[in-house]
Amino acid sequence: MRVDIVTIFPTFFDVLDISLIGKARGSGLLDIRAHDLRDWTHDRHRTVDDTPYGGGAGMVMKPEPWGEALDALLTPEAVLIVPSPAGEVFTQPTARELSAEAHLVFACGRYEGIDQRVIDHYAQSHRVRLISLGDYVLNGGEVAAMAMVEAVSRLIPGVVGNPASLVEESHEDGLLEYPSYTKPAQWRGEDVPPVLLSGNHGAIAQWRRDRSLERTERVRPDLLPEAPGA
Numbered sequence: 001m002r003v004d005i006v007t008i009f010p011t012f013f014d015v016l017d018i019s020l021i022g023k024a025r026g027s028g029l030l031d032i033r034a035h036d037l038r039d040w041t042h043d044r045h046r047t048v049d050d051t052p053y054g055g056g057a058g059m060v061m062k063p064e065p066w067g068e069a070l071d072a073l074l075t076p077e078a079v080l081i082v083p084s085p086a087g088e089v090f091t092q093p094t095a096r097e098l099s100a101e102a103h104l105v106f107a108c109g110r111y112e113g114i115d116q117r118v119i120d121h122y123a124q125s126h127r128v129r130l131i132s133l134g135d136y137v138l139n140g141g142e143v144a145a146m147a148m149v150e151a152v153s154r155l156i157p158g159v160v161g162n163p164a165s166l167v168e169e170s171h172e173d174g175l176l177e178y179p180s181y182t183k184p185a186q187w188r189g190e191d192v193p194p195v196l197l198s199g200n201h202g203a204i205a206q207w208r209r210d211r212s213l214e215r216t217e218r219v220r221p222d223l224l225p226e227a228p229g230a
């Protein structure tokens with residue numbers, strides 16, 4: 001998978017050089033490139049923003065640099081992802097969907113956002129998705145893009161060593177994951193649940209399912225599957 005990220009803070013994505021994603025980049029599984037939007041400006045101050053038409057506080061990102069950048073980076077099959085609080089909320093199904101794509105291009109806005117004509121222009125020729133990380137306000141699209149790149153990349157075969165570890169995770173089966181334990185068997189007077197030491201794999205699987213349902217009912221009842229006939 002190729003991922004291009006356009007931002008005025010390209011060094012923000014240096015962290016993608018480490019850990020599993022860094023290894024996947026090294027092995028060629030992932031081709032992730034961060035680009036400085038200002039490389040597509042032509043004035044002495046490398047200007048990327050201007051005052052909003054209609055007045056109001058803040059600045060809006062100019063369309064010209066974005067047009068030159070996206071013309072240079074978009075391929076016909078690319079999905080253009082614009083992190084935005086006005087977008088669809090990013091979920092594990094969204095991550096799985098995007099992990100099947102060959103090319104993702106992230107347009108990370110700042111200030112009050114990107115001139116709407118950029119989104120409208122590329123929607124005529126490409127799949128464009130406005131995606132929100134959640135219902136809270138960030139200062140720009142970079143944090144959201146980073147989260148999405150990690151959530152999508154880890155689903156690509158070969159990026160995470162043991163694919164089985166992707167199965168029993170929160171949200172992968174639509175529920176929150178069960179609690180996990182490791183050695184020592186006793187710690188500060190607390191014991192590991194005995195069933196986990198029993199070697200009875202059926203009982204362990206059932207205990208884990210019960211804990212997952214219990215946790216989901218308590219913390220995220222909205223994730224519970226509808227009762228049949230509800």
Ligand SMILES: N#Cc1c(-c2ccc3cc[nH]c3c2)n[nH]c1N
Pocket residue numbers: 082083084085108109110111112113131132133134135136137138139140141142144
């Ligand atoms: N995704 C997402 C966002 C944002 C966001 C995204 C882009 C820009 C550009 C200027 N301000 C932004 C906020 N806020 N909250 C979210 N969940």
